Amino acid sequence: MTALIAIFWRDLRRAWGSGALWLPVLFFLLVASAFPFAVGPDAPLLRRAGGGMLWVAALLAALLPIDRLVRPDKDAGVLDQLAVRGFADEVIAAVKIAAHAIGFGLPLMIALFPASALLAQDTPRVELLATGIAIAIPALASLAVLSASLTANHKGGSAIGGLLVLPLAVPMLIFGAGMLDPSGRGAIKLLAATSLLLTMIGPFAAGAALRGLRE
């Protein structure tokens, strides 16, 4: 167990090291501040469209560090060393997913509040956004680690990674943004179910992909 905690902390340290902690925050705020320039400062319009925009931004923020999740560990031989020590690939994948969920999810939740303010979201909508994105974060992390594992052998893997993940993330996008619609109150349950499913599949799928890297 101490070994798994050490691996978790190492991943978190590498995710937050050298200012990378602020990357999702900055990205989120950039999207939120650019959007009003693109659609105009009309507050009702921003309020209606802004929530969906934040969901898209959250999805992309999860994919930002795809290049740094698995490939450096593979190239440095860290994954081989862990495999030699008898850790199951699924366990390593699960630890990586947990570390990524905290690593990008925590700063994202904090950035959500100023970003919502920039997009004229009122308090009930901010609450819905925060709840929804918090539910989705484990699944987003799961998908990010999965596509990072699948593409760790390819140069320019992050571009392919984005393509791989996007179709799988679409249901969460629909239900998450659907929560914001006053007529879509059941959406939160569907979002939670989708998120749970993706989070559960993630370690096994990513573990299989990690095993494939060695062959």
Next chain:
Amino acid sequence: MSELLRLDSVACIRGDRLLFENLSLTLNRGDALWLRGPNGAGKSSLIRLVAGLLRPTAGTVARRERIALIDEASALDTELPLRRALDFWARVDTVDGHTVDRAMDEMALAPLAEVPVSMLSTGQRKRAAMVRVIASGAPIWLLDEPANGMDDAAQARLVAAIAKHRSNGGAVLLASHFALGIPDLAELDMGALT
């Protein structure tokens, strides 16, 4: 149980090329086996196969004890000072700081403890990887070209570490394209297998 490692009629195919077949060997406590041969003879593949990183195409590999591995990658975080990078693996192997201290002394790396891994030379990184192997306490050592980039003094320390490990009941499988001057060493010429 003195047998640590047994390979029974193992075959390995990489790409479309048969590297070796019908390879059987056993390593008992105190044994050391030198895999020699030209580049591409399958030395590293055999090491990875024994480590469990590759599946044999045929045959079985039985490991009775824990394994420590050195390969071409050092698996140390380059942004960290050497000592902290090694401490990560000490935590993964659940060994304490004194064990790492002793291993660092054995490889004469104590003066470099605070130097970032990215500043270390090839030979120094090999020595650092050797510290991880020594500190892990695993009875089976798989060393793939451990002396690459090492100077004479470091090679002597490596040979001494191997001798100490064997006298403590460990076994060593060593792949190297040049002789290291290890006494009482069995040889397997991988170039002559196919």
